[in-house]
Amino acid sequence: MTIRNTLRDHGQxxxxxxxxxxxxxxxxxxxxxxxxxxxxxPQRLVITTIPHAITGExxxxxxxxxxxxxxxxxxxxxxxxxxxxxIYPLQDHKRLVIKPDVSxxxxxxxxxxxxxxxxxxxxxxxxYLAKRNIRKKGILELHEQEHYNRLHKWMNHKWDFIVxxxxxxxxxxxxxxxxxxxxxxxQERAYWVVHRPPPGTVSAMDYGLDRLIDPNADEAKTPDFxxxxxxxxxxxxxxxxxxxxxxxxxxxxxCATYRSHDPFLSKCLPSNPxxxxxxxxxxxxxxxxxxxxxxxxxxxxxxxxxxxxxxxxRDDFRLFLKKEFxxxxxxxxxxCEDLKWGEAATMREKAEHIYKTFLARGAPRWINxxxxxxxxxxxxxxxxxxxxxxxxxxxxxxxxKKDSYGRYQKSPVFxxxxxxxxxxxxxxxxxxxxxxxxxxxxxxxSPIILQQMEQEQKAKMAANVDITQLCRFxxxxxxxxxxxxxxxxxxxxxxxxxxxxxxxxxxxSPISVALESxxxxxxxxxASGGESEGDPAAxxxxxxxxxxSRMALSLRRLLKRGCTPASMFASLSPKCHSATGTSSRIQPxxxxxxxxxxxxxxxxxxxxxxxxxxxxxxxxxxSEDEDEQSRAASRGGVGAKEIICPWESLTPxxxxx
Amino acid sequence: MGKDECKTMLDALxxxxxxxxxxxxxxxxxxxxxxxxxxxxxxxxKAQELAVANRTKLTSLLKDKTISKxxxxxxxxxxxLFSSSMELLEVDMKxxxxxxxxxxxxxxxxxxxxTGMTGSTTTVAARAMxxxxxxxxxxxxxxxxxxxDLQSEISHxxxxxxEMEMKVQVAPWAVEAKQEAGAELKSNMSVGNSSxxxxxxxxxxxxxxxxxxxxxxxxxxxxxxxxFFVIVTVALVLGYLVINMS
Numbered sequence: 001m002t003i004r005n006t007l008r009d010h011g012q013x014x015x016x017x018x019x020x021x022x023x024x025x026x027x028x029x030x031x032x033x034x035x036x037x038x039x040x041x042p043q044r045l046v047i048t049t050i051p052h053a054i055t056g057e058x059x060x061x062x063x064x065x066x067x068x069x070x071x072x073x074x075x076x077x078x079x080x081x082x083x084x085x086x087i088y089p090l091q092d093h094k095r096l097v098i099k100p101d102v103s104x105x106x107x108x109x110x111x112x113x114x115x116x117x118x119x120x121x122x123x124x125x126x127x128y129l130a131k132r133n134i135r136k137k138g139i140l141e142l143h144e145q146e147h148y149n150r151l152h153k154w155m156n157h158k159w160d161f162i163v164x165x166x167x168x169x170x171x172x173x174x175x176x177x178x179x180x181x182x183x184x185x186x187q188e189r190a191y192w193v194v195h196r197p198p199p200g201t202v203s204a205m206d207y208g209l210d211r212l213i214d215p216n217a218d219e220a221k222t223p224d225f226x227x228x229x230x231x232x233x234x235x236x237x238x239x240x241x242x243x244x245x246x247x248x249x250x251x252x253x254x255c256a257t258y259r260s261h262d263p264f265l266s267k268c269l270p271s272n273p274x275x276x277x278x279x280x281x282x283x284x285x286x287x288x289x290x291x292x293x294x295x296x297x298x299x300x301x302x303x304x305x306x307x308x309x310x311x312x313x314r315d316d317f318r319l320f321l322k323k324e325f326x327x328x329x330x331x332x333x334x335x336c337e338d339l340k341w342g343e344a345a346t347m348r349e350k351a352e353h354i355y356k357t358f359l360a361r362g363a364p365r366w367i368n369x370x371x372x373x374x375x376x377x378x379x380x381x382x383x384x385x386x387x388x389x390x391x392x393x394x395x396x397x398x399x400x401k402k403d404s405y406g407r408y409q410k411s412p413v414f415x416x417x418x419x420x421x422x423x424x425x426x427x428x429x430x431x432x433x434x435x436x437x438x439x440x441x442x443x444x445x446s447p448i449i450l451q452q453m454e455q456e457q458k459a460k461m462a463a464n465v466d467i468t469q470l471c472r473f474x475x476x477x478x479x480x481x482x483x484x485x486x487x488x489x490x491x492x493x494x495x496x497x498x499x500x501x502x503x504x505x506x507x508x509s510p511i512s513v514a515l516e517s518x519x520x521x522x523x524x525x526x527a528s529g530g531e532s533e534g535d536p537a538a539x540x541x542x543x544x545x546x547x548x549s550r551m552a553l554s555l556r557r558l559l560k561r562g563c564t565p566a567s568m569f570a571s572l573s574p575k576c577h578s579a580t581g582t583s584s585r586i587q588p589x590x591x592x593x594x595x596x597x598x599x600x601x602x603x604x605x606x607x608x609x610x611x612x613x614x615x616x617x618x619x620x621x622x623s624e625d626e627d628e629q630s631r632a633a634s635r636g637g638v639g640a641k642e643i644i645c646p647w648e649s650l651t652p653x654x655x656x657x
Numbered sequence: 658m659g660k661d662e663c664k665t666m667l668d669a670l671x672x673x674x675x676x677x678x679x680x681x682x683x684x685x686x687x688x689x690x691x692x693x694x695x696x697x698x699x700x701x702x703k704a705q706e707l708a709v710a711n712r713t714k715l716t717s718l719l720k721d722k723t724i725s726k727x728x729x730x731x732x733x734x735x736x737x738l739f740s741s742s743m744e745l746l747e748v749d750m751k752x753x754x755x756x757x758x759x760x761x762x763x764x765x766x767x768x769x770x771x772t773g774m775t776g777s778t779t780t781v782a783a784r785a786m787x788x789x790x791x792x793x794x795x796x797x798x799x800x801x802x803x804x805x806d807l808q809s810e811i812s813h814x815x816x817x818x819x820e821m822e823m824k825v826q827v828a829p830w831a832v833e834a835k836q837e838a839g840a841e842l843k844s845n846m847s848v849g850n851s852s853x854x855x856x857x858x859x860x861x862x863x864x865x866x867x868x869x870x871x872x873x874x875x876x877x878x879x880x881x882x883x884x885f886f887v888i889v890t891v892a893l894v895l896g897y898l899v900i901n902m903s
Binding site for chain 1: 668672674678679681682685687737738741742744752755759766768770771772773775776778780781783785829831833834835838839840842
């Protein structure tokens with residue numbers, strides 16, 4: 001058996017939004033009364049005369065009289081009846097509105113009335129298109145052609161039936177007299193204009209998603225029903241209550257703030273596209289428009305969430321942060337959002353990428369979060385899931401909100417945007433112009449194309465933002481020092497080296513730059529620590545960083561004794577392996593490290609640095625550390641050192657992460 | 658042969674379904690009347706008879722395990738045609754029940770919708786029943802009595818369709834149609850043929866002029882022309898013979 005209406009047929013087609021249908025049917029019946037109903041007149045075609053045509057103005061006057069409303073409301077009501085499909089226009093059949101003049105309309109037959117119990121079947125539409133094809137000798141309109149091809153593809157198994165039935169229906173229709181035939185064609189055509197609207201037509205039967213249950217229906221009082229009631233009331237009792245003064249004042253504040261921005265309550269500048277068919281409002285408010293409107297900029301001042309949720313606002317904020325050299329916060333936040341809402345297949349890679357770019361020690365765009373949060377995050381990253389970066393993201397969000405947002409609102413970037421923002425004039429369309437606008441409707445860009453454009457933009461942004469971030473490190477930013485002492489060390493070291501590296505003529509990728517810098521700094525650290533010697537690098541002179549790092553190293557040694565959680569991070573860094581090697585008591589988690597390992601490890605480490613091995617391990621304490629190091633050292637491959645994420649499996653072959 | 662019988666029966670069922678739909682569309686409008694209700698009833702009965710006949714035939718054909726693959730594919734195609742017809746019929750019957758209940762005929766003030774259709778549907782029903790003229794002999798309370806019958810018939814049809822679904826294992830999506838897109842533009846009288854004929858089309862857009870003859874008139878005129886030429890030929894031959902003889 002064929003499957004009918006696969007899309008939404010769950011056996012219960014309740015769409016309670018259309019409660020107007022029953023009421024409209026009653027009104028329709030009243031309109032039929034020969035004495036008190038709408039006056040009809042015959043329609044004269046070339047040869048035939050067809051009765052029961054009604055004029056638009058008659059309908060509107062009747063509605064105004066019957067319901068005691070003014071003309072404008074009667075007109076809207078009449079338009080609704082036409083949009084639903086109870087009355088269809090005889091001229092200009094694609095525009096489902098009532099015109100208050102002598103244009104003619106006719107009532108639709110009950111079989112073609114809009115109902116909810118009988119879903120509109122694609123089979124019927126295919127038969128209709130086939131019939132129309134016969135009548136028009138193969139010349140269908142564009143949207144009809146598209147539908148036809150699509151249905152031919154998807155209903156191919158039924159196509160024989162459709163063709164047969166179309167021909168039979170066509171022949172059966174010819175059995176009737178001429179005026180009836182004309183009326184029938186008009187009726188069918190009007191039915192399909194409502195249920196398969198041509199592009200640009202708004203039919204009232206496009207009501208959105210279907211609901212499965214009719215909330216107005218009486219529910220049977222089964223034990224299950226009572227159980228649900230009990231659970232509901234129990235939860236209601238346990239719910240924390242807010243004082244009504246508080247909740248009401250929040251509502252009042254919200255209404256007062258957003259009142260002028262609501263297109264229902266106040267004017268929509270320049271004009272509401274749904275009413276006037278003029279899409280200027282949408283083009284002016286596109287996500288990536290150059291010059292936003294004043295209303296839009298005003299919204300950004302309401303709250304930080306508003307600013308971030310508007311793409312144009314976010315761009316502005318990003319620009320401001322770039323000038324302040326704290327763009328990595330926003331980039332990290334966006335990365336976390338991407339992780340949260342993205343596909344499950346790419347989640348792991350995304351989490352890795354975010355870790356390498358933002359959270360790892362010596363990462364190119366390192367963000368400043370406190371030690372506890374970092375600890376939780378890194379631990380969670382061993383088994384990454386969608387919300388693993390939530391604490392870090394919240395921290396950064398609050399940081400941006402409390403700190404950068406305020407500065408942004410006082411910044412020249414924002415003031416400039418506000419000054420340039422436009423305030424469009426309100427449109428004044430005459431009726432004729434409205435008709436013109438309706439004819440000129442066209443469909444907007446397909447969402448697939450919009451998505452592709454978004455991806456391209458994202459890729460472009462990702463490609464060209466990182467290089468400029470390095471300039472941040474020219475001045476040691478104060479918030480870096482807030483981090484726990486041990487962890488300060490590598491970044492403090494990294495900053496001068498990175499600054500130095502920023503001057504290198506060839507601009508390598510950020511991660512390799514970072515790695516080289518870390519390796520350079522490690523080298524220097526080791527050299528200054530005096531634990532080994534060797535040729536630091538075959539690269540340009542490091543300069544006076546050596547003394548600085550020596551000082552930092554001693555500082556680190558001092559501080560490391562005090563910070564137990566920091567020691568975890570100590571072991572995170574390959575640089576600190578030397579430190580942990582020298583004082584093995586600060587390795588709480590891997591007790592089985594041999595005592596002679598430290599010097600060996602240092603030696604290996606050094607070799608690793610010299611040979612620029614392909615791996616560099618950053619992970620919480622694992623006992624396979626040293627084995628890895630030795631194996632890596634023995635291999636001595638080429639390539640930049642990479643930051644490996646903590647959760648990767650530690651097999652030698654898997655070194656490149 | 659079984660296949661041809663099936664095809665003719667399916668054609669008939671198809672025709673009756675199409676006519677039934679036309680009749681149901683007229684229900685509730687100003688072309689509704691006692692006669693229409695009776696036409697509906699009789700068309701329905703005919704449709705049911707055809708449906709039962711088709712079903713028995715097709716089930717027996719499909720249950721036969723000894724048929725070839727091509728044959729089986731063909732029967733499956735016929736089965737899909739049959740089941741689609743039955744679906745349309747079922748929906749139309751349910752809707753006619755609903756509309757019939759909403760628009761009773763024997764009430765003092767009846768509000769039939771003024772749709773502009775005022776003619777009768779006799780010809781459509783005659784086509785469905787394959788008779789020349791319809792005779793109406795129903796009594797006056799056809800609308801209420803008929804509705805009760807209709808309800809039972811609907812349940813009967815639904816039951817039949819469920820049985821069909823259960824008993825016959827045909828995957829409808831696996832069937833490939835024989836017609837390609839745009840096939841309705843060629844004339845195709847029945848299920849099996851693929852002859853290309855001429856179809857004359859009526860212009861019926863209300864904005865356009867009325868024009869075009871209809872099929873019967875064309876056929877008649879062709880016949881007349883042929884007869885004329887035959888007579889002329891005969892006359893010429895006779896004349897020649899007469900001249901020869903004299």
